[in-house]
Amino acid sequence: MxxxxxxxxxxxxxxxxxxxxxxxxxxxxxxxxxxxxxxxxxxxxxxxxxxxxxxxxxxxxxxxxxxxxxxxxxxxxxxxxxxxxxxxxxxxxxxxxxxxxxxxxxxxxxxxxxxxxxxxxxxxxxxxxxxxxxxxxxxxxxxxxxxxxxxxxxxxxxxxxxxxxxxxxxxxxxxxxxxxxxRDNVNKGVLESFEQLLRDYYASNKPQQLGLPSVAYCAGELHLSPNYFGDLVKKETGKTAQEYIQHTIIDLAKERVFDAGKSVSQVAYELGFKYPQHFTRLFRQKVGVTPNEYRNMN
Structure with a gap:
């Protein structure tokens, strides 16, 4: 070489x-x-x-x-x-x-x-x-x-x-x-692929194996550099790629906390959080209440 x-x-x-x-x-x-x-x-x-x-x-x-x-x-x-x-x-x-x-x-x-x-x-x-x-x-x-x-x-x-x-x-x-x-059509194609990537990620056991999906991981799967991918998502959605990922995780969390057979800690681990308290902190930051409070309110 x-x-x-x-x-x-x-x-x-x-x-x-x-x-x-x-x-x-x-x-x-x-x-x-x-x-x-x-x-x-x-x-x-x-x-x-x-x-x-x-x-x-x-x-x-x-x-x-x-x-x-x-x-x-x-x-x-x-x-x-x-x-x-x-x-x-x-x-x-x-x-x-x-x-x-x-x-x-x-x-x-x-x-x-x-x-x-x-x-x-x-x-x-x-x-x-x-x-x-x-x-x-x-x-x-x-x-x-x-x-x-x-x-x-x-x-x-x-x-x-x-x-x-x-x-x-x-x-x-x-x-x-x-x-x-x-490049609007190309960008929309990337966003659609990004959304599908997150759906597939959470339909698999990758959250338990790899943890939360990172911006770098998603960019790599879409064959883009992290910075270009992040800038594209920001231009198209107004959110950073990290915020977009967190928004998807919170939407999933809102559904899963209603499973009475699972504790909040179990939901956190299923979503890829290493520590349940990190899940609780993010949930409260995005929703305004803790996962347990959200479960009891609804």
């Missing part, structure tokens, strides 16, 4: 792509003027945002694959693994890459909430697909960052560069919201 190549600095990435380093912590690359990524598996120690303007190659992300299409944005965060697979035919790479080191964000407004941009943890097959107008806006942001990199570094450089990176990421949030809306 080939060794994993660690990319832990902007300079190392630039050298691999054959472009100069204008700033030690950030780089904007016109991919048409850069060397193609070699066929290898890379462990990123930097943030990367790729805008691919033409179909140009097959990537491996974890165990999945993604075939780039025109106008696609892919995000990579430190610690993630990205592999470039061999292509049978040569291709010309066109597009842009933004690479920045986590140290660039230290003591900046962006550094305080970079983790709020959940798309850095999406799978590559959950990439952002841009309209022509959206792509123009993203390229404009990249060119503003590139302009700053061409100037002499001064006390304003970091603030201006990180502000423009944040502007780009804010546009990406808007464009992802649009993508969730325009």
């Amino acid at each position: 080939a060794a994993v190549v660690k990319i832990d600095t902007v300079t190392k990435y630039n050298e691999m792509r054959g472009v100069p380093t204008l700033h030690p912590l950030v780089s904007v690359i016109d991919l048409s003027a850069a060397k193609p990524m070699p066929v290898a598996t890379f462990n990123f120690g930097v943030y990367a945002v790729y805008l691919k303007e033409f179909k140009c190659g097959l990537l491996r992300y974890g165990r999945g694959h993604y075939d780039y299409q025109q106008g696609t944005l892919v995000f990579v965060a430190p610690g993630q693994i990205l592999g470039v697979e061999p292509k049978a035919t040569p291709y010309e790479t066109k597009g842009w890459a933004l690479i920045f080191h986590p140290d660039l964000l230290v003591n900046t407004p962006l550094g305080k909430h970079i983790h709020a941009y959940s798309f850095f943890s999406y799978h590559v097959n959950e990439a952002l697909h841009l309209s022509d107008k959206e792509a123009v806006i993203i390229v404009d942001c990249l060119k503003k960052i590139a302009y700053e990199l061409e100037q002499a570094i001064d006390k304003h450089s970091r603030a201006l560069i990180t502000a423009n990176i944040e502007l780009l990421l804010q546009y990406c949030v808007r464009f992802y919201d649009r993508q969730f809306i325009t």
Whole structure:
């Protein structure tokens, strides 16, 4: 098995792509003027945002694959693994890459909430697909960052560069919201599958074996990353995926507490709670009374 190549600095990435380093912590690359990524598996120690303007190659992300299409944005965060697979035919790479080191964000407004941009943890097959107008806006942001990199570094450089990176990421949030809306039929299919998954889960002995269904478990069963799945559920229902799961559990609990042959503790264990008091606390939080009080009231 080939060794994993660690990319832990902007300079190392630039050298691999054959472009100069204008700033030690950030780089904007016109991919048409850069060397193609070699066929290898890379462990990123930097943030990367790729805008691919033409179909140009097959990537491996974890165990999945993604075939780039025109106008696609892919995000990579430190610690993630990205592999470039061999292509049978040569291709010309066109597009842009933004690479920045986590140290660039230290003591900046962006550094305080970079983790709020959940798309850095999406799978590559959950990439952002841009309209022509959206792509123009993203390229404009990249060119503003590139302009700053061409100037002499001064006390304003970091603030201006990180502000423009944040502007780009804010546009990406808007464009992802649009993508969730325009993929309405696909989203509804995911929600239907999610509901069926929960029904099947509680029709089996999995709650006793595995405990409560987690967001990560449900996302994995639906072949989605937890963050993308969570964002999709939130956009469609107004609830977080965790709240949606809890709502389903409480609906089941309301039915099962009326079984006079079972104690509240037995119901809790059947639903996957490790400790009955956790079930009682959640039930009271969502219903306003304890399971026993609910049983007696009805």
